[in-house]
Amino acid sequence: MFRAFENLVDPFASVHQAPPRATLRAYLAQQLAPYRKWLPLMFATGVLTALMESGLIFYSGRVVDLMAETGAGAFWAQHGREMLLALFCVLILRPSLVGLNHLLLEQTLSSNLQEQVRWQAHRHLLGQSAGFFQNDFAGRLSNRVMQMGPAVQDSVHMLFEAVLFAVTYMIGAVVVLSQIDWRLAVPLVAWVGLYAVYVRHTALNVAATAEKWSDARSAATGRIVDAYGNIETVKLFARDGQEQAYALSALRRLRTRYQRFLRMMTRLAFGSIAINGVLILIVVAPAIWLWMRGAVSVGEVAAASALTIRLNGMSGWILWVTIRLFENMGVIREGLRSLSAVHEVTDAPEAKPLEVRRAEVRIEGLRHHYGNTKGGVNGIDLHIPAGQRVGIAGPSGAGKSTLINLLLRFRDPEGGRILIDGQDIREVTQESLRSRIGVVTQNTSLIHRSVRANIMYGNPGATEAEMIAAAKRAEAHEFIMGLRDQQGRTGYDAHVGERGVALSGGQRQRIAIARVVLKNAPILILDEATSALDSAVEEAIQKTLLDVMQGKTVIAIAHRLSTIAQMDRIVVLQEGAIAEDGSHAELLARQGVYAGLWQRQAGAAEQVPEAV
Numbered sequence: 001m002f003r004a005f006e007n008l009v010d011p012f013a014s015v016h017q018a019p020p021r022a023t024l025r026a027y028l029a030q031q032l033a034p035y036r037k038w039l040p041l042m043f044a045t046g047v048l049t050a051l052m053e054s055g056l057i058f059y060s061g062r063v064v065d066l067m068a069e070t071g072a073g074a075f076w077a078q079h080g081r082e083m084l085l086a087l088f089c090v091l092i093l094r095p096s097l098v099g100l101n102h103l104l105l106e107q108t109l110s111s112n113l114q115e116q117v118r119w120q121a122h123r124h125l126l127g128q129s130a131g132f133f134q135n136d137f138a139g140r141l142s143n144r145v146m147q148m149g150p151a152v153q154d155s156v157h158m159l160f161e162a163v164l165f166a167v168t169y170m171i172g173a174v175v176v177l178s179q180i181d182w183r184l185a186v187p188l189v190a191w192v193g194l195y196a197v198y199v200r201h202t203a204l205n206v207a208a209t210a211e212k213w214s215d216a217r218s219a220a221t222g223r224i225v226d227a228y229g230n231i232e233t234v235k236l237f238a239r240d241g242q243e244q245a246y247a248l249s250a251l252r253r254l255r256t257r258y259q260r261f262l263r264m265m266t267r268l269a270f271g272s273i274a275i276n277g278v279l280i281l282i283v284v285a286p287a288i289w290l291w292m293r294g295a296v297s298v299g300e301v302a303a304a305s306a307l308t309i310r311l312n313g314m315s316g317w318i319l320w321v322t323i324r325l326f327e328n329m330g331v332i333r334e335g336l337r338s339l340s341a342v343h344e345v346t347d348a349p350e351a352k353p354l355e356v357r358r359a360e361v362r363i364e365g366l367r368h369h370y371g372n373t374k375g376g377v378n379g380i381d382l383h384i385p386a387g388q389r390v391g392i393a394g395p396s397g398a399g400k401s402t403l404i405n406l407l408l409r410f411r412d413p414e415g416g417r418i419l420i421d422g423q424d425i426r427e428v429t430q431e432s433l434r435s436r437i438g439v440v441t442q443n444t445s446l447i448h449r450s451v452r453a454n455i456m457y458g459n460p461g462a463t464e465a466e467m468i469a470a471a472k473r474a475e476a477h478e479f480i481m482g483l484r485d486q487q488g489r490t491g492y493d494a495h496v497g498e499r500g501v502a503l504s505g506g507q508r509q510r511i512a513i514a515r516v517v518l519k520n521a522p523i524l525i526l527d528e529a530t531s532a533l534d535s536a537v538e539e540a541i542q543k544t545l546l547d548v549m550q551g552k553t554v555i556a557i558a559h560r561l562s563t564i565a566q567m568d569r570i571v572v573l574q575e576g577a578i579a580e581d582g583s584h585a586e587l588l589a590r591q592g593v594y595a596g597l598w599q600r601q602a603g604a605a606e607q608v609p610e611a612v
């Protein structure tokens with residue numbers, strides 16, 4: 001039965017995969033949309049449960065009066081049938097209603113909502129451009145994804161369980177009291193009004209405080225995760241102390257904000273106790289006064305008192321729930337700041353897959369300054385015929401990586417365009433674009449899975465034999481066969497450790513090359529692909545890469561010019577523009593920027609043996 005209710009909604013269905021809406025109300029409505037069919041039933045059972053609650057208290061007053069009127073002897077004969085009916089309500093009807101309400105609330109809604117929220121947020125974030133992630137802490141983002149789930153689920157659950165129950169109960173109580181005597185209902189209405197104003201006022205304050213608290217929590221997580229993520233740099237520079245201080249200042253701020261939050265809670269507890277005392281006074285005292293004047297019966301006084309005392313007990317709970325609700329709303333608002341950010345790089349509405357026939361790349365008037373006035377690239381025109389191998393050289397900060405990032409559409413250019421086989425890359429799907437480009441970078445990060453999974457990342461549809469052939473071409477097969485991880489898995493089944501830390505730089509690089517070999521994309525980008533390797537390994541890998549480059553259009557960035565000297569053509573960038581363009585020999589003959597860089601490197605290389 002539980003499973004049937006849990007499966008009424010599929011939280012991961014593709015229909016719920018729209019981007020998160022930016023405002024709180026629209027966002028909650030969007031999250032509840034999949035449950036639309038069941039919400040009326042949840043609402044109805046919630047209302048009926050609360051009405052039964054106040055009805056039962058009212059009815060107990062009637063039983064007292066019936067007992068007083070009929071006396072013990074005739075009670076069962078006169079009212080037995082009514083008592084059986086009441087028993088049916090208490091034993092069958094009420095548990096069924098409450099049970100159904102809980103099944104819908106816990107199983108259908110709560111059990112699905114958390115993961116639905118996290119999945120949607122994660123999916124949306126994954127779709128953000130690489131540039132988006134460069135501007136934020138991974139820890140902060142993951143914290144927001146994770147805490148968003150419970151915050152939404154808690155809010156909705158509380159709205160349905162507590163707020164709905166409380167509001168209905170209060171309305172029921174007013175109706176019941178006005179049935180007894182309107183003079184009892186008036187003070188209750190006044191009290192409910194006063195209480196609502198108080199709750200609203202304090203809850204708004206709580207929401208603001210909670211939002212700040214949540215913000216501080218995300219920032220602290222971001223700092224802590226950043227330290228773990230860059231632990232090598234931290235250790236290398238012996239900056240443990242500095243990192244501690246950096247995290248500690250965030251934790252101090254978190255503590256202060258939490259203290260502010262708790263102070264507010266304590267203040268609230270005082271306020272609510274005072275308001276509760278007033279309720280007893282203004283309802284029970286008039287009830288006794290009315291009884292003294294013969295206007296109401298003892299049973300009715302008992303019912304009015306019981307209703308009030310129950311409401312009294314409930315008011316603390318309502319306050320707590322409302323505060324939690326607003327606190328969660330603060331968390332949701334804080335989370336939405338980054339989770340609902342629109343994608344900067346998106347597929348055009350009519351985007352088609354990129355069709356690569358020859359792999360010709362044409363760059364026209366390309367300009368990108370990262371929103372600043374300079375930096376990046378500034379007006380690049382470059383035509384790379386199909387199958388040409390182009391080396392990109394230039395001093396640090398010349399715009400080489402920017403050019404590659406724009407080609408991969410990690411960002412959209414501020415001006416100009418890039419065409420592949422005549423198709424503007426902004427008009428094709430990003431997935432098809434990147435699937436046609438193989439990239440090997442200097443800092444290859446591997447995913448914390450098996451070697452096989454890492455190589456297969458290049459082409460999940462490849463066979464085992466193709467995967468092994470790719471590893472062999474990348475000169476990786478031999479060392480892979482000798483791998484053994486901590487769990488005893490060997491060869492292609494061995495896990496590589498987080499980001500591939502269990503392997504040497506050269507081994508990581510060879511796996512990355514195997515992955516690109518398996519991908520077999522018509523365009524190949526090598527961004528300092530061999531600079532992390534020692535010269536013996538580099539030579540072997542250079543040979544492999546030359547073989548892999550066959551028949552492909554290649555763009556290779558390298559600071560070490562010897563690695564691109566044998567390219568068909570070399571383009572030299574300087575301050576974001578093309579300074580020189582030609583073959584290695586032509587550029588040396590020109591005696592310009594390239595020749596200068598080459599001589600400096602050749603000179604440095606010659607000096608090494610002397611220094612040794």
Ligand SMILES: Nc1ncnc2c1ncn2[C@@H]1O[C@H](COP(=O)(O)OP(=O)(O)OP(=O)(O)O)[C@@H](O)[C@H]1O
Nearest residue numbers: 134369370375376395396397398399400401402403
């Ligand atoms: N995310 C960014 N935001 C703002 N400016 C940036 C960003 N990335 C790069 N730049 C600027 O753009 C210019 C070119 O940087 P780019 O990384 O493309 O150079 P590069 O030639 O690849 O340098 P290197 O050889 O050192 O890797 C630099 O002045 C840099 O400060």
